[in-house]
Amino acid sequence: MTGNKHTLVALVEDRPGVLNRMASLCRRRGFNIESIAVGHSETPRLSRMTIVVDGTNAMIEQLRKQLDKLVVTMKVSDITSDNIVVRELALIKVKANSETRSEIIQIVDIFRADIVDVAEESVTVEVTGDEDKIDSLLSLLRGFGIKELSRTGRIAMTRGGTSLLGEDKDKTGGRRQKKAAS
Amino acid sequence: MKMTGAQMMLDGLVKEGVEVTFGIQGGKVIPLFDTMPQFPQIHHVLTRHEQGAAHAAEGYARATGKVGVCIATSGPGATNLVTGIADAFLDSVPMVAITGQVNRPDIGKDAFQEVDITGITLPITKHNYLVLDTPSMPRIVREAFYLARTGRPGPVLIDVPGDVFMEETEFHYPKEFDLPSYKPTLRGHPAQINKAAKVINDARQPVILAGRGVIVSGAYAELKELAEKAQIPVITTLLGISAIPESHVLSYGWLGMHGMVHANMATDAADTIIAIGMRFDDRATAKVSAFNTRARIVHIDIDPAEIGKNIKVDVPIVGDVKTVLTQLNKVVETSQHIDWISQLDEWRRTHPSLNIRDSESVLPQYVVRQIYEATKGEATIVTGVGQHQMWAAQYYHYDHPNSLITSGGLGTMGFGLPAAIGAQVGRPEAIVWCLDGDGSFQMTIQELATIQQERLPLKIAIFNNGFLGMVRQWQELFFGKRYVATPLSGPDFVKVAEAYGIPGTMAKRREDVIPAIEQALSEPGPFLIDFRIEPEENVYPMVKLGGSLVELLEGEDVKKGVVKS
Numbered sequence: 001m002t003g004n005k006h007t008l009v010a011l012v013e014d015r016p017g018v019l020n021r022m023a024s025l026c027r028r029r030g031f032n033i034e035s036i037a038v039g040h041s042e043t044p045r046l047s048r049m050t051i052v053v054d055g056t057n058a059m060i061e062q063l064r065k066q067l068d069k070l071v072v073t074m075k076v077s078d079i080t081s082d083n084i085v086v087r088e089l090a091l092i093k094v095k096a097n098s099e100t101r102s103e104i105i106q107i108v109d110i111f112r113a114d115i116v117d118v119a120e121e122s123v124t125v126e127v128t129g130d131e132d133k134i135d136s137l138l139s140l141l142r143g144f145g146i147k148e149l150s151r152t153g154r155i156a157m158t159r160g161g162t163s164l165l166g167e168d169k170d171k172t173g174g175r176r177q178k179k180a181a182s
Numbered sequence: 183m184k185m186t187g188a189q190m191m192l193d194g195l196v197k198e199g200v201e202v203t204f205g206i207q208g209g210k211v212i213p214l215f216d217t218m219p220q221f222p223q224i225h226h227v228l229t230r231h232e233q234g235a236a237h238a239a240e241g242y243a244r245a246t247g248k249v250g251v252c253i254a255t256s257g258p259g260a261t262n263l264v265t266g267i268a269d270a271f272l273d274s275v276p277m278v279a280i281t282g283q284v285n286r287p288d289i290g291k292d293a294f295q296e297v298d299i300t301g302i303t304l305p306i307t308k309h310n311y312l313v314l315d316t317p318s319m320p321r322i323v324r325e326a327f328y329l330a331r332t333g334r335p336g337p338v339l340i341d342v343p344g345d346v347f348m349e350e351t352e353f354h355y356p357k358e359f360d361l362p363s364y365k366p367t368l369r370g371h372p373a374q375i376n377k378a379a380k381v382i383n384d385a386r387q388p389v390i391l392a393g394r395g396v397i398v399s400g401a402y403a404e405l406k407e408l409a410e411k412a413q414i415p416v417i418t419t420l421l422g423i424s425a426i427p428e429s430h431v432l433s434y435g436w437l438g439m440h441g442m443v444h445a446n447m448a449t450d451a452a453d454t455i456i457a458i459g460m461r462f463d464d465r466a467t468a469k470v471s472a473f474n475t476r477a478r479i480v481h482i483d484i485d486p487a488e489i490g491k492n493i494k495v496d497v498p499i500v501g502d503v504k505t506v507l508t509q510l511n512k513v514v515e516t517s518q519h520i521d522w523i524s525q526l527d528e529w530r531r532t533h534p535s536l537n538i539r540d541s542e543s544v545l546p547q548y549v550v551r552q553i554y555e556a557t558k559g560e561a562t563i564v565t566g567v568g569q570h571q572m573w574a575a576q577y578y579h580y581d582h583p584n585s586l587i588t589s590g591g592l593g594t595m596g597f598g599l600p601a602a603i604g605a606q607v608g609r610p611e612a613i614v615w616c617l618d619g620d621g622s623f624q625m626t627i628q629e630l631a632t633i634q635q636e637r638l639p640l641k642i643a644i645f646n647n648g649f650l651g652m653v654r655q656w657q658e659l660f661f662g663k664r665y666v667a668t669p670l671s672g673p674d675f676v677k678v679a680e681a682y683g684i685p686g687t688m689a690k691r692r693e694d695v696i697p698a699i700e701q702a703l704s705e706p707g708p709f710l711i712d713f714r715i716e717p718e719e720n721v722y723p724m725v726k727l728g729g730s731l732v733e734l735l736e737g738e739d740v741k742k743g744v745v746k747s
Contacts, residue, residue, distance in 0.1 A: 013363065021304060028305050058490065065487035071309040071329060074363040 003056035005034065007084070007156050008064060010049040011041055011074040011164055018072045022049065025070065031055060031063055035153025042163075046074060050155045075164055083159045090134045090154045091116070092125045095145035104144060111137045122147055185353035187316045187346040188217040191280070194221050194323030197355070200251050202607055204229055204238040208255020209295060210282025213347040227607060227636055230628040232259050234600035236266020240275050241564060241604025244587045245612075247400070250275070250604060253281040257295030260341070261302065264592060267337045268306040270589025273421060274398060276335035278326050279303075285345040286314060300341050308336035316349045321356045328359070333366030334485040335398060346491055366484060370499040370506035376499045378456075378480045379513040385454035385478075387522045388414045391437065391466075394421035395459015395483060397584050399727045404507035406430070406457065410509050411511060413519050414456065417445045419466045421590040422459070424580040434526055435535070438466040439725045440572040443533035446723075446731040448526050450474050457481045459503040462492040463591065501602035517652035533736060535723050536576055542692055546570060546645050546715045549695055553615060553643060556699045559612045561641075562587065564605050566598030566622025568679070570645035570650040572721045574617040596625030599642070603629060606638045613641070613703070620646040620672045630682040633708050641702045642710040644675050644687075647717045655720045657737070660727050673711045679710040686710035 012018050019038060026033050032054040041048035053060065060078055068076040095116075096104055104123055108115055113127035127137055131154065138146070158164075185193065191214060201257045201555040204227045208214055218226060232254040239250030254263050260281040272275040282521075284293040287522035300310045309329050311322045319342075326338040382388065396405050405425060409416045409432045418436045426433050437449050446468075449455065457479045460466065467473040470492055481488075481495040482503055489498040499506050538547045550573050553561070556610070559579050564587040565571040571588055580586055587605050589597040602616035623644050632642055645651075654668040679686040689698040689711055704711040722737035 017300070020301075024304050058494075062487065062491055065489075069485065071361065071364050142488050 003054055003059065004080070006055060006060045006078055006080045007045065007051055007086070007154060008051045008053065008060070008067070008076055008078050009156060010051065010067060010076040010166060011043070011046050012049060013072045013074070014040070014045050014047045015072065018047070019049075021070055021072055022051070022067060025066055026051070026053065026063065029063060029066060031059075037153040037155050038105050039155075043165075050153070052154050077164060079156060079158055085159060086130045086154055086156045086177050087128055088131055088134055088154050089126070089128045090138075091148075091150045092127065092146060093122050093148035094119060094125060094139060095147055096123045097121060100144055104141065107137070107140050113137060183353050184350050186217065186348055186350045187313070187319050187342065187347070188214045189220065190316070190319040191323060191342065191347070192221040192224065193355075194320055195251065196221055197325040198323065199248065200224060202227060202242065203251045203253055204235040204242070204604065205253030205280075206232055206255070206259060208259045209490060210256040210344040211253060211259075211347070213344065214253065214280070214282070214302070214342075226253075227603070227632065229600065229603075229632050231626065232262030232561055233265050233596065234603075234626050234629045234632065236263045236277075236279065237269065237594070237600035238604035238629075238632075239277050239279075239595050240266060240270050240273075240597075240600030240608070241546065241587055242608040243270070243275050243277055243569065243604070244601070245562060245584070245605040245608040247398075248253065248276070248351060248608070249537070250277045250278065252277070253280045255295065256299075256344075257297045259295075260297055260299040264302060264306070265592075267303055267339065269589055269592040269594045270337040271306045271308070273589065274335050274394065275337065276330040276718060277337040278330050279337060279339045281341045282347070283312065283341045283343040286343045287565055290341065291365055298654065300339065303339050306337070307339050310339040310341065312341045313343070313346050316346050316351045317354065319346070320354065321359055321664055324356060324359050325361060328361070329364065331624065331745055333364070353459050363495070366502075367486070367500045368484075368502040368505050370482070370501040370509050372509075374497060374499045375506070375509045376513060378499055378510060379515075381454060381478050381497055382414075382456060382510075383411075383515045383517065385414075386454065386519065387452050387525075388412070388454040389434075389448050389452040389520065390411070390414050390416045391419065391449065391455060391457045391460055392416055392425040392462025393419045393458065394590070396425035399459060399484075399503035400502035401459075401507050402426070404504055404511060407511050408456075408507055408514060412514050412517050415448060415523060417449060419460045420575055420588065423575060424585045426582055426583040428579050429581050434530070435574065437731065439468065440576070440721050440723060442530075442535040442576075443723050443734055443736060444526055444529035444535070446725075446734065447529045448524040449531070450730070450732045452477050452631055455479045457495070459483060461488045463470075464492070465590075466734075467492065468725045468731040469729060478517050500533055535736070537737065538577075541716065544689055544692060544695060544713050544715045546573045546713070547577045548692065548716065549643065549645065550574055550617070552695050552699055553617070554578045556696070556703060557613055561585070561615045562605055564588070564598055564602035564614060564616050566618040567593045567595045568619040568622050568650070569647075569655065569719075569721050570617055570619040570622070570651070573645070595619075595622040598622055599626050599629045600632075602640055602642075603632055603636070603638060606640050607636070614642055614683040616642045618642065618644055619651060620644055620648065620675070621650040621670055623675075624670075624672065627678065630679060630684060634683045638708060639706060640708045642679075642708070644710065644712050645715050646672060646675065646712050647715050647719065648672060649717060652721070654718070658718070658720070659724075670688055671737075675710060684708045684710055688714065689714040690714045
């Protein structure tokens with residue numbers, strides 16, 4: 001598969017099985033999910049998903065429409081080319097002893113990350129930022145030895161005053177018109 | 183008021199206008215069936231296999247446009263529905279499938295006859311439900327029917343644990359329901375309509391490709407109006423057959439793998455393609471990358487995800503076909519394309535696709551043509567899948583709306599007989615012919631018992647060549663004539679029918695064909711004809727393996743020895 005990483009955000013009903021429907025659709029249409037992050041949105045009963053997938057623009061547009069077609073999805077947007085804020089959180093447990101601890105703390109400070117736990121032979125670092133920042137910190141810490149790593153995957157939001165449900169981007173008329181079902 | 187889950191389900195079906203259900207009993211649906219006598223408005227057709235129930239529900243839905251309903255128990259009952267549900271999904275057939283499930287406390291414990299049917303059917307349903315909360319039953323039934331029949335129709339499954347059917351709770355029928363995330367677009371975007379009209383007005387060599395969406399939407403008059411106003415030849419897909427009367431002067435048959443040569447040539451040469459309620463399936467486009475790359479393409483479909491999926495289009499219009507065509511017809515100008523039409527006529531003359539050669543043996547093409555003659559084109563034709571399906575689509579002449587019922591997307595052998603049962607139930611007054619192959623027929627042959635039990639006057643024509651014929655044709659043409667696992671030693675179908683109490687006859691020579699058909703038609707009840715057709719007859723025209731629409735094998739080529747095995 002050639003193409004670029006795309007960031008899709010979806011507002012979906014907060015019900016059992018919804019994540020399965022989204023993930024299953026990606027799988028059967030041949031997409032490999034790089035990361036998926038789910039949590040509550042600003043609207044009660046709606047969850048917000050951020051899905052990172054690889055593919056050409058045309059392929060991703062097809063995936064977006066297929067996801068949008070699911071009965072459980074309110075809206076799916078590809079915000080890759082928008083002006084967006086992207087964040088990921090990571091917890092990194094690094095090997096440390098009395099000799100290396102202060103050096104690790106210096107590096108963590110430079111990255112404006114936090115030490116959230118200290119033990120005799122390790123420190124645990126919490127870092128937020130885009131993937132590049134986390135990758136850079138990881139590469140510096142790798143030399144000390146990483147005992148454990150947990151990353152949340154990307155969450156993203158467009159800059160400026162718009163919200164996902166407020167905007168209407170589809171120029172083909174494919175956007176669902178808002179009206180009550182009888 | 184209090185009701186059991188089973189009562190709520192059946193009450194919901196009645197309120198949704200359901201008159202007939204198809205299916206089979208079983209442990210977890212006993213309470214549902216036990217409640218049926220309280221709802222005499224619903225007639226249940228007992229099939230002999232759940233696959234038959236699902237196809238019968240499809241046949242009913244395809245013939246009537248209403249939602250077809252099938253019922254099966256948990257576990258194997260539910261999994262047996264899967265083929266029919268997938269078939270309905272690919273051909274956009276409105277269906278509600280009801281399955282029993284093990285009792286709520288047993289779910290996830292691998293209980294007897296437990297299967298995760300909502301999980302299994304996730305990729306082949308428009309939506310599905312597991313009812314865990316009995317009072318939610320009326321709302322779920324309403325939503326399921328609404329989803330099944332609106333927008334792009336499709337199958338919806340409701341999985342109901344046995345204890346939910348039996349539980350008695352307070353009953354509230356929901357006056358309204360809210361599916362905030364499901365709002366199909368019906369009206370075309372005005373700007374897109376105007377763009378499409380401009381493309382159509384500028385066209386010099388346009389064709390319309392009409393698909394099943396025209397039939398689903400009932401846009402027959404609107405399609406005809408567009409074609410006549412702008413003088414555009416209409417070519418259909420396999421599932422679009424009968425969207426326009428085939429005797430209409432602008433009707434030019436259907437395209438694709440076994441479509442008419444002139445239809446494929448016209449599609450390939452057109453400068454403008456107006457695709458209406460069709461999805462550029464690979465059997466219709468042939469080699470996708472070689473599909474007419476010059477034409478400007480207008481694509482009308484109710485499903486936004488179909489736009490640009492297989493073919494890049496210039497003017498997409500998302501909306502209901504009938505509504506969009508009504509909008510479009512207001513802005514499309516009257517025009518003429520005399521030269522282009524003559525070109526199509528010329529192609530049709532020089533590449534005859536539907537000639538029948540002279541033969542003493544029973545030629546399948548001749549059989550179909552004679553069924554057409556004898557029924558004066560008034561019959562509803564239902565087919566299985568294979569060679570006979572293609573001959574049925576080619577040689578019958580479809581002048582009446584929605585008169586061909588066939589499995590297109592999934593290509594399900596065994597579809598014919600049960601789907602014909604559903605079609606006959608839905609159209610009790612119609613003459614329904616099931617045209618089936620000996621291979622396809624044997625996959626659901628047990629439904630002969632259903633015909634007898636329901637006293638359905640179905641006519642069955644078996645195109646018996648002793649082969650899995652379409653595969654044999656591929657073996658002949660592309661696999662060095664090595665007939666591996668295709669010869670069938672079938673039963674004596676007339677005797678089988680007789681065992682089920684259905685009269686029948688065999689036709690071995692050409693002169694047997696017409697009398698056999700007439701005998702079938704004079705019989706008030708069901709009748710079966712075993713046509714012993716030419717065993718190695720092939721379906722032509724045929725797009726070459728991996729070829730484009732115009733890289734074709736024609737019947738004439740074969741005779742001239744152009745095709746070597």
